[in-house]
Amino acid sequence: MNFQLTEEQILIQKTAREFADTELAPGVVERDEKKIWPKEGVAKMAKLGFMGMMTDPTWNGEGMDTISYTIAMEEISRVDASAGVVMSVNNSLVCYLLENFASNHIKEKYLKSLASGEKLGAFSLSEPQSGSDASNMKTTAKKEGDHYLISGIKNWVTNGINSDYVILFAVTEKEVGHKGISCFIVEKGWDGFEIGKPENKLGIRASDTCELYLDNVKVSVDNLIGNEGGGFKIALATLDGGRIGIAAQALGIAQASLNASVSYSKERIQFGKPISINQAIQFKIADMAMEIESARLLVRQAAWKKDQKQNYSHVASMAKVYASEVAIRASTQCVQIHGGFGYMREAGVERLMRDAKITQIYEGTSEIQRVVIARSILK
Numbered sequence: 257m258n259f260q261l262t263e264e265q266i267l268i269q270k271t272a273r274e275f276a277d278t279e280l281a282p283g284v285v286e287r288d289e290k291k292i293w294p295k296e297g298v299a300k301m302a303k304l305g306f307m308g309m310m311t312d313p314t315w316n317g318e319g320m321d322t323i324s325y326t327i328a329m330e331e332i333s334r335v336d337a338s339a340g341v342v343m344s345v346n347n348s349l350v351c352y353l354l355e356n357f358a359s360n361h362i363k364e365k366y367l368k369s370l371a372s373g374e375k376l377g378a379f380s381l382s383e384p385q386s387g388s389d390a391s392n393m394k395t396t397a398k399k400e401g402d403h404y405l406i407s408g409i410k411n412w413v414t415n416g417i418n419s420d421y422v423i424l425f426a427v428t429e430k431e432v433g434h435k436g437i438s439c440f441i442v443e444k445g446w447d448g449f450e451i452g453k454p455e456n457k458l459g460i461r462a463s464d465t466c467e468l469y470l471d472n473v474k475v476s477v478d479n480l481i482g483n484e485g486g487g488f489k490i491a492l493a494t495l496d497g498g499r500i501g502i503a504a505q506a507l508g509i510a511q512a513s514l515n516a517s518v519s520y521s522k523e524r525i526q527f528g529k530p531i532s533i534n535q536a537i538q539f540k541i542a543d544m545a546m547e548i549e550s551a552r553l554l555v556r557q558a559a560w561k562k563d564q565k566q567n568y569s570h571v572a573s574m575a576k577v578y579a580s581e582v583a584i585r586a587s588t589q590c591v592q593i594h595g596g597f598g599y600m601r602e603a604g605v606e607r608l609m610r611d612a613k614i615t616q617i618y619e620g621t622s623e624i625q626r627v628v629i630a631r632s633i634l635k
């Protein structure tokens with residue numbers, strides 16, 4: 257067993273760290289406050305090859321391993337979790353899905369520009385009545401000759417506003433449950449395809465989330481991904497990898513919480529001494545560090561198993577539940593260590609608490625992750 261990162265992974269970590277500190281840190285508070293999408297940051301991430309990290313170079317990706325991806329995700333999210341989720345969706349939900357399940361025609365037409373970061377993708381599974389119960393969707397895709405007509409409402413779509421292409425799931429055959437769900441790639445701007453208003457969120461406010469409205473959107477049969485009726489399994493298999501990305505995002509938020517706690521506790525003087533000399537503070541810091549290290553090991557193990565082509569579904573769920581819960585605990589303790597100042601926006605640490613919360617919810621709630629873990633153990 258070797259816990260040492262490779263030279264390439266160390267380089268990626270350094271590059272992502274420097275990029276996040278110099279390019280994403282300026283303006284991060286304002287972008288959060290005013291819900292400003294990190295347009296320049298995303299364009300620069302594309303130049304660095306961060307938008308299609310694991311995609312094969314044949315399709316304009318970087319051909320890196322999943323461990324490298326988690327390292328970059330952690331560093332980006334440590335500074336700006338909103339930029340982190342934009343990157344995560346494009347990499348692990350969109351590019352991964354297309355590379356593994358789409359035809360060469362689709363890869364040529366869409367994956368190349370998505371993996372290079374020239375275009376941005378979104379992944380649209382959820383609907384108002386189907387979140388955790390994802391197969392209970394109502395959006396329909398009716399086949400008529402050489403195309404489908406897709407109608408319905410999708411919601412909570414990350415990148416919904418700023419993306420060019422959307423991976424979208426719809427029912428092609430009713431009454432057969434998940435076996436009637438199919439996967440499509442749909443272009444923005446097609447007739448009948450409307451984008452909802454940006455949601456006003458608790459955290460990751462600089463990323464965009466919206467509803468999508470489809471009214472008889474004409475989608476060519478060439479844009480069907482995989483087989484008709486095979487969409488639900490494509491969605492679940494893709495989410496397995498997505499959950500590793502979100503676990504890495506949570507890890508970044510937790511690490512930022514620890515970093516801020518360490519520097520503030522050394523500076524803040526109470527009773528004539530820095531508060532870091534108190535065991536009450538030291539034990540919080542020790543617990544944070546211990547939990548973050550454990551979460552990092554779980555994240556890297558899940559990534560490694562994926563790279564080794566081993567079964568990684570339940571380990572990805574373990575990484576996501578644990579890292580997201582660590583992010584919540586670490587960010588809450590970080591605000592506590594900052595005291596009254598931490599409760600003020602200007603301290604910049606309450607954002608960590610707000611950003612952490614979504615990692616327990618999206619790409620499968622902590623409860624759903626526990627279902628996945630328990631099923632894998634009890635089967």
Ligand code: COS
Pocket residue numbers: 381382387388389390391434488489490492493494495496569618619620621624627628
């Ligand atoms: N990869 C591929 N296929 C999978 C899979 C996976 N990880 N997990 C299950 N499947 C297959 C099953 O084998 C089953 O196929 P068969 O009917 O041929 O045996 C099929 O998919 C349906 O599986 P299952 O019966 O377990 O589905 P459930 O409806 O019980 O749902 C959960 C399973 C709850 C785990 C799933 O619905 C889920 O992950 N929900 C959360 C969705 C989510 O993450 N939403 C966030 C959207 S993105 S922000």
